[in-house]
Amino acid sequence: xxxxxxxxxxxxxxxxxxxxxxxxxxxxxxxxxxxxxxxxxxxxxxxxxxxxxxxxxxxxxxxxxxxxxxxxxxxxxxxxxxx
Amino acid sequence: xxxxxxxxxxxxxxxxxxxxxxxxxxxxxxxxxxxxxxxxxxxxxxxxxxxxxxxxxxxxxxxxxxxxxxxxxxxxxxxxxxxxxxxxxxxxxxxxxxxxxxxxxxxxxxxxxxxxxxxxxxxxxxxxxxxxxxxxxxxxxxxxxxxxxxxxxxxxxxxxxxxxxxxxxxxxxxxxxxxxxxxxxxxxxxxxxxxxxxxxxxxxxxxxxxxxxxxxxxxxxxxxxxxxxxxxxxxxxxxxxxxxxxxxxxxxxxxxxxxxxxxxxxxxxxxxxxxxxxxxxxxxxxxxxxxxxxxxxxxxxxxxxxxxxxxxxxxxxxxxxxxxxxxxxxxxxxxxxxxxxxxxxxxxxxxxxxxxxxxxxxxxxxxxxxxxxxxxxxxxxxxxxxxxxxxxxxxxxxxxx
Numbered sequence: 001x002x003x004x005x006x007x008x009x010x011x012x013x014x015x016x017x018x019x020x021x022x023x024x025x026x027x028x029x030x031x032x033x034x035x036x037x038x039x040x041x042x043x044x045x046x047x048x049x050x051x052x053x054x055x056x057x058x059x060x061x062x063x064x065x066x067x068x069x070x071x072x073x074x075x076x077x078x079x080x081x082x083x
Numbered sequence: 084x085x086x087x088x089x090x091x092x093x094x095x096x097x098x099x100x101x102x103x104x105x106x107x108x109x110x111x112x113x114x115x116x117x118x119x120x121x122x123x124x125x126x127x128x129x130x131x132x133x134x135x136x137x138x139x140x141x142x143x144x145x146x147x148x149x150x151x152x153x154x155x156x157x158x159x160x161x162x163x164x165x166x167x168x169x170x171x172x173x174x175x176x177x178x179x180x181x182x183x184x185x186x187x188x189x190x191x192x193x194x195x196x197x198x199x200x201x202x203x204x205x206x207x208x209x210x211x212x213x214x215x216x217x218x219x220x221x222x223x224x225x226x227x228x229x230x231x232x233x234x235x236x237x238x239x240x241x242x243x244x245x246x247x248x249x250x251x252x253x254x255x256x257x258x259x260x261x262x263x264x265x266x267x268x269x270x271x272x273x274x275x276x277x278x279x280x281x282x283x284x285x286x287x288x289x290x291x292x293x294x295x296x297x298x299x300x301x302x303x304x305x306x307x308x309x310x311x312x313x314x315x316x317x318x319x320x321x322x323x324x325x326x327x328x329x330x331x332x333x334x335x336x337x338x339x340x341x342x343x344x345x346x347x348x349x350x351x352x353x354x355x356x357x358x359x360x361x362x363x364x365x366x367x368x369x370x371x372x373x374x375x376x377x378x379x380x381x382x383x384x385x386x387x388x389x390x391x392x393x394x395x396x397x398x399x400x401x402x403x404x405x406x407x408x409x410x411x412x413x414x415x416x417x418x419x420x421x422x423x424x425x426x427x428x429x430x431x432x433x434x435x436x437x438x439x440x441x442x443x444x445x446x447x448x449x450x451x452x453x454x455x456x457x458x459x460x461x462x463x464x465x466x467x468x469x470x471x472x473x474x475x476x477x478x479x480x481x482x483x484x
Binding site for chain 1: 232443
């Protein structure tokens with residue numbers, strides 16, 4: 001499984017790829033408010049991250065995700081992601 | 084309690100402040116499949132989904148009138164509690180015959196047909212794979228059920244394949260869900276490629292033909308017929324509220340044990356069944372659909388006419404010519420102003436805003452009907468073009484007519 005730092009690095013890289021990286025990203029960064037995503041953009045970003053990591057974040061888990069930290073926790077608990 | 088809707092109310096008020104409220108249009112009268120009266124003015128309807136123009140078909144009206152006289156205004160309950168009228172069963176048999184399927188069940192709305200199908204066919208431990216641009220009824224059906232839900236990129240068989248590969252180690256059946264025609268942009272699913280992916284993965288396939296029934300395929304059975312893949316489609320969902328001109332929905336399949344859904348699909352079980360008049364008019368509309376293939380030809384020609392007219396005027400159009408044509412708007416304000424400007428020109432269209440649209444982008448959505456005359460489409464093209472110039476979306480001024 002990914003560790004927290006690796007997950008954070010992947011999220012940062014995915015944000016850069018989607019053109020949304022405007023400053024440092026922390027566990028407290030709020031995905032909608034701080035990264036200027038609307039709900040549709042946030043889903044597109046999640047899909048981009050899924051493709052990068054070759055994994056799936058199911059829709060019921062998406063409901064848990066508000067901050068980058070929430071997203072990190074979802075990724076680190078994904079058994080399909082090798083460290 | 085309702086304070087959480089303040090932001091939504093403010094947003095709606097801002098949209099409505101630019102003119103009429105696009106989400107609260109109230110017609111004085113609807114005159115025909117193509118015209119209505121709004122604010123005392125006659126307007127052309129270019130956003131109805133009334134693809135074959137059957138809402139005023141004299142035979143459908145007569146059938147509905149006879150049914151209401153003979154059988155009353157409503158059923159006052161669900162079929163499992165209040166019983167099935169002979170019309171319900173007859174319509175299911177007629178639909179199954181038309182669709183060349185073993186079984187069909189009728190729902191009270193198309194929305195409920197998707198709720199019932201998605202929430203019930205895929206159960207706990209199964210997987211639903213939804214196109215990211217799926218209609219709200221598909222998402223809501225998925226939420227109502229207990230299957231694990233995964234989205235794949237819109238119309239992207241490779242992304243679907245990748246996701247099925249990741250899920251292959253997980254137990255449970257996999258049900259892929261696609262739409263014949265996507266309602267916002269009018270694009271069709273790449274069904275042949277999706278069928279290949281489905282076969283490779285040993286998955287199941289449900290196609291919602293809501294906007295393609297009566298529209299695509301030689302017999303009007305939808306995209307799966309047009310693409311020659313009906314044998315690989317396990318479940319068909321559709322609606323009576325578009326090409327069939329009434330209301331209601333259906334689920335059809337060739338699978339054994341289909342009738343168990345009547346005892347497990349809550350959106351079928353816990354709602355009143357369709358009234359006799361609706362059943363009768365849908366029954367007659369299927370007759371018309373079968374007997375008058377020229378309506379599909381006219382619809383196709385009308386779609387092409389509008390598409391060519393708008394393309395010639397300089398509008399960038401995404402999807403191939405079809406019954407739905409959407410103009411991408413640069414931003415929400417322009418979209419609202421364009422919609423109002425077009426209405427002032429006497430043409431009613433649909434304003435579609437995010438998150439209901441692909442990518443959340445605002446759209447001016449139009450749908451044609453077989454009932455539109457070429458002259459009406461010319462009128463619409465001119466009105467849309469004038470509005471396009473007035474809004475600065477087309478660069479060269481239109482010559483005075």
